[in-house]
Amino acid sequence: MTLVIKICGLKTSEAVEAAAAAGADMVGLVVFPPSPRHVDLAHGRSLAALATGRLQVVALTVDADDALLDDIVAALDPDWLQLHGKETPERVAAVKARFGRPVMKALGIAAAADLARVPAYAAVADRILFDARPPKDATRPGGLGRAFDWDLLDDLDPGLGYMLSGGLDPANVAEALRITRAPAVDVSSGVERAPGDKDPQKIAEFVRAARAAAAAAPAVARPRA
Ligand SMILES: O=C(O)c1ccccc1NCC(=O)[C@H](O)[C@H](O)COP(=O)(O)O
Numbered sequence: 582m583t584l585v586i587k588i589c590g591l592k593t594s595e596a597v598e599a600a601a602a603a604g605a606d607m608v609g610l611v612v613f614p615p616s617p618r619h620v621d622l623a624h625g626r627s628l629a630a631l632a633t634g635r636l637q638v639v640a641l642t643v644d645a646d647d648a649l650l651d652d653i654v655a656a657l658d659p660d661w662l663q664l665h666g667k668e669t670p671e672r673v674a675a676v677k678a679r680f681g682r683p684v685m686k687a688l689g690i691a692a693a694a695d696l697a698r699v700p701a702y703a704a705v706a707d708r709i710l711f712d713a714r715p716p717k718d719a720t721r722p723g724g725l726g727r728a729f730d731w732d733l734l735d736d737l738d739p740g741l742g743y744m745l746s747g748g749l750d751p752a753n754v755a756e757a758l759r760i761t762r763a764p765a766v767d768v769s770s771g772v773e774r775a776p777g778d779k780d781p782q783k784i785a786e787f788v789r790a791a792r793a794a795a796a797a798a799p800a801v802a803r804p805r806a
Pocket residue numbers: 589590609611613616617618641642643665712721722723724725726727728746747748749767768769770771
């Protein structure tokens with residue numbers, strides 16, 4: 582199975598072009614004003630149009646209501662909706678039913694107990710994104726460049742595709758894949774010069790390192806020890 586790679590928090594056409602040229606699969610557009618990666622809908626529309634047909638477009642929101650999601654879907658026509666707030670399983674199901682698009686639910690992980698929520702979300706989401714749980718005083722729930730203990734995902738079978746996220750970068754993605762055998766990875770801070778400023782060279786290095794690691798140790802197809 583081919584590793585799925587998502588580059589998140591793109592703000593410029595240069596970054597979209599870099600993700601496409603590097604061979605990424607998905608790009609995330611953050612619609613959350615407190616984030617340094619926030620794009621307004623007019624700009625998001627042009628970035629999504631540039632990506633469409635080459636990269637899957639993920640619209641990332643945090644506890645968005647239906648009215649905002651209506652506007653986002655109309656503007657970005659995303660392939661995926663990523664819910665990165667405190668959305669309940671019921672809310673995930675409602676968003677999926679209303680918009681008829683695949684929904685990726687982010688779950689913050691800091692300890693094994695955090696995985697207890699997985700079955701309820703796996704029943705309604707199309708993909709789970711495991712991210713580091715943010716500190717209590719964080720101004721945003723993701724894109725913080727924080728990793729969690731990847732060993733927590735050992736032996737995890739959520740019953741659906743999942744994405745590993747949180748503090749990944751070109752130097753550590755191979756080790757993260759070796760430990761987790763994740764079928765998909767997501768990165769933001771690790772391919773930036775500064776928050777919100779993507780570095781085309783780091784994007785290329787990340788994709789190259791992740792693809793090489795996946796080729797050396799195929800993810801979900803690899804039998805468990
Ligand atoms: O990126 C943001 O600023 C952001 C803001 C609010 C909610 C989620 C956000 N990012 C979510 C992502 O999918 C990131 O790629 C993920 O958290 C990993 O980020 P990083 O640890 O910086 O690679």
